[in-house]
Amino acid sequence: MASLMHYASLHSENPAYSFSEASTIPHSEASAGPRQHAFYPYTDNGGSTLGITGETFAILAGDTRSTSGYNINTRYEPKVFRIGDDxxxxxxxxxxxxxxxxxxxxxxxxxIVKMYKYQHGKPMSVKACAQRLSTILYQKRFFPYYVHAILGGLDEEGKGALYSYDPVGSYEREQCRAAGAAASLIMPFLDNQVNFKNQYVPGSGEGxxxxxxxxxxxxxxxxxxxVKDAFTSATERHIEVGDGLQMILITKDGIKEMFTPLKRD
Structure with a gap:
């Protein structure tokens, strides 16, 4: 009944409301002024990576889950890649x-690494590659690559080398580094187990x-x-990490890749 009365009032000869006046009625959007439309080209596809070096090796690892919000795009999306052709x-x-x-x-x-070898007849060193990667990222600083990169290899002395980057090319050589969605969970664990932070000799004193x-x-x-323990723990606490663990080991004997299943829920 109320709807019929409302319809009659709108179509009577002297209605209290006119559609021609609708555009002049102030509302929240009109009173706020012109709307600004923005283009945001980035998204975060989740996952985490880490790198650890030793005297004669370097390890880079990452999970294989790719997400968009609460959706899983794929359960196998590698985040660790070999650079170069051999x-x-x-x-x-x-x-x-x-x-x-x-x-x-x-x-x-x-x-770039492949072209360097063809032009100079020798492979690019990991130190030179680290500097070149910094330049690539800095060249895109006004529209940066939305990634956290970690580069690993063996230096001229055969020792493990690890370089971590921010999106615009600042980098440093480190012994271990975690990146991505679960970095805040993994990095304290690496600080304790790899960098020996907050580890003391039992019975050496007090305070x-x-x-x-x-x-x-x-x-x-x-x-x-x-590495396995770090990702096993991270999958228990973070929904954007899981499915599989991809590890690439770099030694003087070459590169070896390993895969370990992780939680899928």
């Missing part, structure tokens, strides 16, 4: 963040007199176990 240049890049930018960055760096545990190079098997 074992003469054992360089590995991990990228996490916006998957499309990560692939574009990987393809660009891979092309500030405690002696720090001496830092010793970790063997490869121990580091592989640390």
């Amino acid at each position: 074992d003469s240049s054992p360089i590995v890049l991990s990228v996490v963040g916006f998957a499309a930018d990560g692939k574009a960055l990987k393809e660009r760096l891979d092309t 500030l007199s405690l002696k720090e545990k001496p830092r010793e190079p970790l063997p490869l098997d121990a580091v592989v176990g640390i």
Whole structure:
């Protein structure tokens, strides 16, 4: 009945409301002024990566889950890639963040490393590759690659080298670094287990007199176990990490890839 009365009032000879006056009625959007439309080309596809170096090796690892919000795009999306075309240049890049930018960055760096070998007749060193990657990122600083990159390999002395980057090319060499959605969960664990932060010699004293545990190079098997434990823990606490663990090991004997299943829920 109320709807019929409303219809009659709108179509009577002297209605209290006119559609011609609708455009002049103030409302929240009109009173707020012109609307601004923005273009945001980025998205975060989740996942996490990490890198750890030792005396004679480097390990880069990442999970294989790709997400968009609460949706899983795919359960196998690698985030760790070999750079170059053979074992003469054992360089590995991990990228996490916006998957499309990560692939574009990987393809660009891979092309540069291959062209360097063809032009100079020798493979690019990991130090030179790290500097070149910084330049690539800085060239795109006004429209940056939306990724957190980690570059790993063996330096001129055969020691593990690891370089971590921000999106605009600032980088530093580190012993270990975590990136991506679960970085805040993994990095404290790496600080304790790899950098020996907050580890002390039992019975060496009390309070500030405690002696720090001496830092010793970790063997490869121990580091592989640390990587697995880090991602196993991260999948328990973060919905954007899971499905599978991809690890690439870089040693003087070449590059080896390993895959370990993770939680799928």
